[in-house]
Amino acid sequence: MTDQRAHPPAVSSAPAFAVQNVTCQYGSYTAVEEVSFSVSSGEIFALLGTNGAGKTTTVESLQGNHTPTSGQVRVLGKDPGRLWRTLAGRVAVISQESGFAPDLTVAETLRMWQALNPRREATAFAGQDPIDVVGLSHRRDAKVGVLSGGEKRRLDLALAVSTGPEVLFADEPTTGLDPASRRSTWEVLRTLAAHGCAILLTTHYLDEAAELADQVAIMNSGKVVQSGTVAQVVSAQDATISFALPEGVTASHLPELVHGRTDCFETGGRRSVVVYTGQLQADMLRILTWADEEGLVLEELAAHPASLDEVFAALSDQDA
Ligand SMILES: Nc1ncnc2c1ncn2[C@@H]1O[C@H](COP(=O)(O)OP(=O)(O)OP(=O)(O)O)[C@@H](O)[C@H]1O
Secondary structure, rough: OOOHHHOOOOOOOOOOEEEEEEEEEOOOOOEEEEEEEOOOOOEEEEEEEEEOOOOOHHHHHHOOOOOOOOOEEEOEEEEEHHHHHHHHHOOEEEEEOOOOOOOOOOHHHHHHHHHHHHOOOOOOOOOOOHHHHOOOHOOOOOOOOHHHHHHHHHHHHHHHHHHHOOEEEEEEOOOOOOOHHHHHHHHHHHHHHHHEEEEEEEEEOOOHHHHHHHEEEEEOHHHHHEEEEEHHHOOOEEHHHHHEEEOOOOOHHHHOOOEEEEEEEEOEEEEEEEEEEHHHHOOOOOOOOHHHOOOOOOOOOOOOOOOOOHHHHHHHHHHH
């Protein structure tokens, strides 16, 4: 699979879209509180969070569908609440609810869309039929009403691709897709970004965010509680070192040896230890030096940085 991210994206200095100190209230209930982020051309930004964290409300304010109680929202330099129409064709939206006419075929739906939203020149997938790009060629003449959920998602993507957008708001674009379709959607998103499109991705699939996003923000109870590159976000969580305890060695040696906390467990009559550490390199060096000095062989020795799933679970647990 070609990694389009290997080519540096066309990043300009002005953000393609941004929210600054945005707060959204429904009556007295604060759904989004002082949220800020800014995304440049060619970047993929993943907005993550538990159910009800405030992602949709934030995205709706970027789409001009929700006016924040306070703060500023800009898309391609414009206030989307007032000037959404002027952004037509330049901004594409993949929403969770597709509003397609069920009696039109896939091809007719695309033609109607293109008539309403003229395509920009020299964009990703120039010269290609968007229906082919998303792998819907075999359903070109099928009525939209009979498409499966996954096929409708792909039609959504075809319409988004068809105008060559500068900004794409993609709300859970791979929900309901089989693994192969999911991967091909990732390729399409990467190609759009490689051609300068700024993408806001909301997803509950953390592997998807880890795979695609240049930046992520994790929301919880209306606030951004962690943000940065995936590497920065996972570095905030402890890494693990694990190994089988050699015969005659007890885990009580380890707390003095390492910075992190240790856990011991037994499986199949074999005792193993896990060290949770914020200082992976230093603790690994201490463990290896200790084993070397003691003449021990550490079987099943492994080191793992934290995953986005673990960071997400830890932040959700804190809130709980
Ligand atoms: N129109 C509304 N009136 C009152 N409360 C609302 C309204 N819309 C959303 N909320 C509340 O605001 C909070 C944030 O909702 P939002 O839909 O933004 O969350 P989300 O992160 O997108 O969740 P999910 O992952 O479940 O889609 C939730 O507690 C929700 O119940």
